[in-house]
Amino acid sequence: xxxxxxxxxxxxxxxxxxxxxxxxxxxxxxxxxxxxxxxxxxxxxxxxxxxxxxxxxxxxxxxxxxxxxxxxxxxxxxxxxxxxxxxxxxxxxxxxxxxxxxxxxxxxxxxxxxxxxxxxxxxxxxxxxxxxxxxxxxxxxxxxxxxxxxxxxxxxxxxxxxxxxxxxxxxxxxxxxxxxxxxxxxxxxxxxxxxxxxxxxxxxxxxxxxxxxxxxxxxxxxxxxxxxxxxx
Amino acid sequence: xxxxxxxxxxxxxxxxxxxxxxxxxxxxxxxxxxxxxxxxxxxxxxxxxxxxxxxxxxxxxxxxxxxxxxxxxxxxxxxxxxxxxxxxxxxxxxxxxxxxxxxxxxxxxxxxxxxxxxxx
Amino acid sequence: xxxxxxxxxxxxxxxxxxxxxxxxxxxxxxxxxxxxxxxxxxxxxxxxxxxxxxxxxxxxxxxxxxxxxxxxxxxxxxxxxxxxxxxxxxxxxxxxxxxxxxxxxxxxxxxxxxxxxxxxxxxxxxxxxxxxxxxxxxxxxxxxxxxxxxxxxxxxxxxxxxxxxxxxxxxxxxxxxxxxxxxxxxxxxxxxxxxxxxxxxxxxxxxxxxxxxxxxxxxxxxxxxxxxxxxxxxxxxxxxxxxxxxxxxxxxxxxxxxxxxxxxxxxxx
Numbered sequence: 001x002x003x004x005x006x007x008x009x010x011x012x013x014x015x016x017x018x019x020x021x022x023x024x025x026x027x028x029x030x031x032x033x034x035x036x037x038x039x040x041x042x043x044x045x046x047x048x049x050x051x052x053x054x055x056x057x058x059x060x061x062x063x064x065x066x067x068x069x070x071x072x073x074x075x076x077x078x079x080x081x082x083x084x085x086x087x088x089x090x091x092x093x094x095x096x097x098x099x100x101x102x103x104x105x106x107x108x109x110x111x112x113x114x115x116x117x118x119x120x121x122x123x124x125x126x127x128x129x130x131x132x133x134x135x136x137x138x139x140x141x142x143x144x145x146x147x148x149x150x151x152x153x154x155x156x157x158x159x160x161x162x163x164x165x166x167x168x169x170x171x172x173x174x175x176x177x178x179x180x181x182x183x184x185x186x187x188x189x190x191x192x193x194x195x196x197x198x199x200x201x202x203x204x205x206x207x208x209x210x211x212x213x214x215x216x217x218x219x220x221x222x223x224x225x226x227x228x229x230x231x232x
Numbered sequence: 233x234x235x236x237x238x239x240x241x242x243x244x245x246x247x248x249x250x251x252x253x254x255x256x257x258x259x260x261x262x263x264x265x266x267x268x269x270x271x272x273x274x275x276x277x278x279x280x281x282x283x284x285x286x287x288x289x290x291x292x293x294x295x296x297x298x299x300x301x302x303x304x305x306x307x308x309x310x311x312x313x314x315x316x317x318x319x320x321x322x323x324x325x326x327x328x329x330x331x332x333x334x335x336x337x338x339x340x341x342x343x344x345x346x347x348x349x350x351x352x
Numbered sequence: 353x354x355x356x357x358x359x360x361x362x363x364x365x366x367x368x369x370x371x372x373x374x375x376x377x378x379x380x381x382x383x384x385x386x387x388x389x390x391x392x393x394x395x396x397x398x399x400x401x402x403x404x405x406x407x408x409x410x411x412x413x414x415x416x417x418x419x420x421x422x423x424x425x426x427x428x429x430x431x432x433x434x435x436x437x438x439x440x441x442x443x444x445x446x447x448x449x450x451x452x453x454x455x456x457x458x459x460x461x462x463x464x465x466x467x468x469x470x471x472x473x474x475x476x477x478x479x480x481x482x483x484x485x486x487x488x489x490x491x492x493x494x495x496x497x498x499x500x501x502x503x504x505x506x507x508x509x510x511x512x513x514x515x516x517x518x519x520x521x522x523x524x525x526x527x528x529x530x531x532x533x534x535x536x537x538x539x540x541x542x543x544x545x546x547x548x549x550x551x552x553x554x555x556x557x558x559x560x561x562x563x564x565x566x567x568x569x570x571x572x573x574x575x576x577x578x579x580x581x582x583x584x585x586x587x588x589x590x591x592x593x594x595x596x597x598x599x600x601x602x603x604x605x606x607x608x609x610x611x612x613x614x615x616x617x618x619x620x621x
Contacts (some may be wrong), residue, residue, distance in 0.1 A: 015535040032279050049555040051440050073442040088367070097576040101441045153510040166276075171273050174280055191239060193279045212242035212282075221239035 002181075004029040004148055004179050005050065009059035012045050012203075013066075019045040021203035029147065030176055032193055035183040035213075037200035038230055043183040046082060046200070047152050051078045063148060068181060074103065077146035079137055081153040081183075087126035091119060091136060098140050110143035113169070131162055138166060142173040149180040155189055163189055187222035197222050199229060235276040243278055244260035246282075248287035253293060266296065266304040281320055354447050360454040364429075368421055369459050373422050373466040376410045378468035384477075407474055407504050411467050418463040422456030423524045427539075431532055435620050445614040449525065449607065456521045457514065464513075508592040512599075519599040522606035523549070529613035538621075 005027040012020040020042045027033055035043050048054040049061050050069030063072040085094055091114065098105045114121065119134060125133060138154060151170075155163045170180060171193060184190055191197075191211060199206040204231060205212075211222050218225050237246050251272075254260055266272070269287060287304055290296040292346040295313050296304050332342050383403035389396060430438050430448065438448065470482050472598065491502040531542025564573055580587045 030281065032281065048620065051264050053436065053439055053618065055616060055618055070442045076440070078436070078440050080433075080436045082431045082433055082436075086434060090516055097360060100360070101353070101443070101447075103390055167277065168274055171270065171280060174270075176280065176284070188239070192243065193236065193273075195281050196278055212244055215240060215242045219240060224240065 002029050003027075004064060005181075006062045006065075007046075007049075007059070008062075010046070010049065010056055010061055012042075012049060013057045013059035018203050019136060020049070023200075023203070023205050025198070025208065026207060027148075027179055027181065027196075029179050031195040032170070032174065032180045032182070033196045033198060034187065034190060035181055035198050035200060036185070036187050036222075036226055037183075038185055041200045042203040043200060044152055045203075046158055047078070047150050047181075047183060050148075050150055051076060073098060077102075077141045077144040079149075079151040079154060081156070083133060083137070085125055085133075085137065088124065090122055090124050091128075092121035094125065094136075095121070095141065096162045098143070101150040104145040106143050106145060109173070110139055113139045113143070131158065134158065135162070135165065135169075138169055142169055144145040145175065145178075147178050151180065151182045153183055153185075153211040155184060155186055167193055187226045188221070191222040194222070199226065201230065237276065237278070239248060243282050244286050244289065247272075247276065247278065247283060248289050248293075249320070251286065251290060252313040253320070255295065255310055255313040256317035260306045262306050262308045262310050264306050265302075266306065268303055353443055354451060357441075357443055357447060357451045358455065361425075361451050362458075364425065365421070365455060365459050369418060369462065372414060372417060373463070374415050376407075376466060376470050377473060379403070379410045380473035383453050383474045390588050408471070409602050411470070414467060415460075419520070422452075422459060422521055423528070425456070425544075426452050426521075426525050427528050428613070431528065431538070431620065439618065441621065444617075449610055449614070451470060453518055453521050453525070457518045460517050461514070477617035498584055500588065505588070508589070512592050512596050515596050515603065517600045519603040519606065522603050522610065526609040526613075529610040532619070533613060533617050 003026055005025070007023050009022045010020055011018070011022045023042075023046070035046065037043050045054065049056055050063065050068065052073070060067060063076060066072050080215040089097070095107060095110055098110075099107050111121070114136070115122060117132065119128070119132060119136065125136065128136065134154075138151075141149065141151070149170075154166050154170075158166065167190065170182075174180060182190060182194075187197075194211045195209050196208065197214060198208045209217075214222050214225055220228075235250060237243055237250075251266075260266060266287075267275065269280050269283045273283045276283070287296055287298070291298060293312050294309065295307055297307055298304050329339060329342060332345075333339075337345065383406070384401050386399055390400075428434055431451075475483060491505075494500045494505075495502055524546070527545040529540045530545045531538045531540075534541035564571065566575060580590070
């Protein structure tokens with residue numbers, strides 16, 4: 001197991017709030033990791049820093065030893081928490097786009113998954129239902145053969161059937177050498193597929209452990225522990 | 233096969249146990265090929281790494297063996313899997329007796345009660 | 353990777369710019385068609401002048417929309433939710449800026465060429481031939497009378513045009529990129545930056561004029577003007593090159609601002 005992601009004293013301050021408070025964090029490859037915390041705890045900030053969409057106020061974030069840049073972007077597949085695709089594009093065009101820019105994009109995998117959902121390639125993204133649009137985004141990301149997948153709130157606001165779809169898509173495309181970082185505040189929905197859990201609150205890392213350790217030490221599910229830790 | 237996992241306990245040992253049950257109950261015959269790690273993970277709704285770990289644990293216990301490139305197989309000798317089943321039966325029985333003892337019944341009363349219950 | 357970036361950028365432009373060009377050409381052809389029914393009636397004159405006005409509006413709209421689209425494309429593709437994808441592509445910020453600027457420039461040049469073609473279309477026939485003859489005559493005249501080389505003039509003009517269009521876009525990019533450094537209301541901040549820039553340029557121009565006016569004797573301004581009047585070719589070269597150099601300097605400054613803002617201070621909301 002080699003080190004894939006490292007945060008050193010990573011700090012991000014906005015106008016009058018501190019979103020991340022000098023966190024230190026290491027992720028190994030070959031893990032499915034839950035980044036768990038209530039809304040506004042710093043999950044999205046950390047994820048945007050990993051993807052180079054934000055500049056750290058202090059400290060650094062390294063992916064395979066490199067700061068976010070062209071090289072890391074080849075290795076990191078990112079699913080943002082909001083819809084970010086050009087809505088005038090057709091499904092086929094967006095696949096072409098991913099194929100053009102990401103050398104690790106597996107076109108056949110993407111089309112197989114779309115076929116299963118009966119989404120035709122010629123349909124425009126804006127005519128898709130919200131649920132299908134989110135599924136297309138997930139398919140695009142999981143069709144890459146990346147080293148690190150970063151999924152920001154992939155199951156927030158989706159119905160139970162869609163949640164099962166998201167989870168099985170992640171498991172189906174999971175490559176044992178890669179790491180998947182999933183941020184969510186809905187732990188019970190996802191805890192069975194995690195190896196490791198990171199609890200984050202007010203910009204601090206409270207805990208980073210394997211989920212079986214958490215269950216063994218506390219005699220309760222990760223969700224139950226989460227509810228206890230974040231009781232207000 | 234329906235998987236019932238208790239999220240309040242570590243998942244890996246539970247998966248080991250349930251695979252043993254599947255084997256002891258004949259869902260998988262000795263020498264038969266198991267579902268792949270990924271298929272098992274999808275069926276159980278858990279992480280493939282956890283299944284991998286569970287299968288490796290079962291290999292150490294002499295219940296499964298892996299063949300490079302073709303997957304996981306059930307060992308010819310399934311006594312260990314059967315033992316897990318027996319242990320589970322034993323534990324459940326013990327739990328039942330303990331629970332009814334707490335309700336004020338002694339062991340003989342429980343046995344009689346079970347006979348009556350079965351006749352109904 | 354740059355090639356791919358170009359491909360998708362050009363495609364995004366074609367979707368918007370091409371239909372607009374077709375509409376302009378359509379107006380021009382329709383205008384020429386109307387001229388076939390030329391007569392002295394009031395109704396014809398109304399229709400004819402309406403077509404001319406429509407064409408002129410079309411030309412202005414074409415230039416303005418191309419500019420607006422170029423600016424909007426830079427903003428929306430990089431700094432709205434689309435930026436989540438643009439900035440997670442394995443592409444550097446330098447490549448993004450250059451590709452955006454180059455394609456915006458090409459689009460504006462395409463619009464200009466399209467306008468010229470449309471002008472030919474609306475005047476198609478004798479009028480068009482006459483205009484070309486007149487232009488040819490003027491070029492010949494400037495060569496025989498002043499000794500001014502027509503080809504050189506055209507080349508200089510095109511270079512000046514290209515550099516100034518590229519600089520115009522880069523100026524807006526720099527304003528947008530600087531606006532992004534604001535904590536909130538980033539579009540308003542970009543507009544603010546633009547007006548501050550505009551104000552500073554006005555102040556510099558005013559100071560320059562005051563200096564020239566006050567010190568025109570010490571600076572030999574009158575002699576300079578006389579010299580320039582007597583040397584029209586030199587004056588032409590001077591105007592083109594000074595404009596180009598000033599624009600080029602502006603381009604470099606705006607580019608540096610844009611790049612450092614994106615590279616070091618990117619903070620997508």
